[in-house]
Amino acid sequence: MENNNTRRNFIKQTAILSTGTIIGSSLFNSVLAAENTLKVENQVMESESENFQGNYSLPKLSYAYDALEPHIDKATMEIHHGKHHQAYVTNLNKSIETLDNNLVEHSKSLESIFEKMSKFPEAIRNNGGGHYNHSLFWSIMKPNGGGTPKGKLGDAITTTFGSLDEFKKQFSDASMKRFGSGWAWLVVQDGKLVIGSTANQDNPLMRLRGKGLKGKPVLALDVWEHAYYLKNQNRRADYIASFWNVVNWEAAEALFNS
């Protein structure tokens, strides 16, 4: 029974949507509800169960590579999802094979890895983070996105930042100021919305020493150059502006409510 539960949890936590939403821990369950993808989740889980080989896998997107045009271009999406994200998944699985036995047991879900992050080698941190971060990123974008967040998230943004425009300004600032490669985040930290950023493929769920951003992710923006260089070259600000046209507020709202 324990093995079945572990396996089921692993499958749930790593299978990400054919609808672009993340399946898994309680963190993600509301996303599924928002996207009405329970049926898809079951299909994916059944499929993953049949083909389960103990490996993490690349999630399918819920939209075509060109569906975020003209804001995020097809070529970038093809390479970003099909090459970069795939590489994180491949290298995560390879890195797990080299782990000592006492860590293998803790590598069966990304949540478990992040909870014991400081015990894992750097390759697991980089590639596990890369897998989680990108999976989240795909799920909080959609074609014809943008607009205004509704519900409790919209209220919380207004209460916390004064207005949606002010929130966008502060989030964009955090995205611009992240030196080199990394991610900008909106997280829930001690019950409050907080904007911040992390370097490389770190994320706010990782238990790491130091003062890094901690919290439950609601929004994530990849500010690695591979996310925008083909279309925007060095103009990160243009890419950030484009993000607001594809952001999936319903998915973010579901994460917030979870």
Ligand SMILES: [Fe+2]
């Ligand atoms: Fe990326």
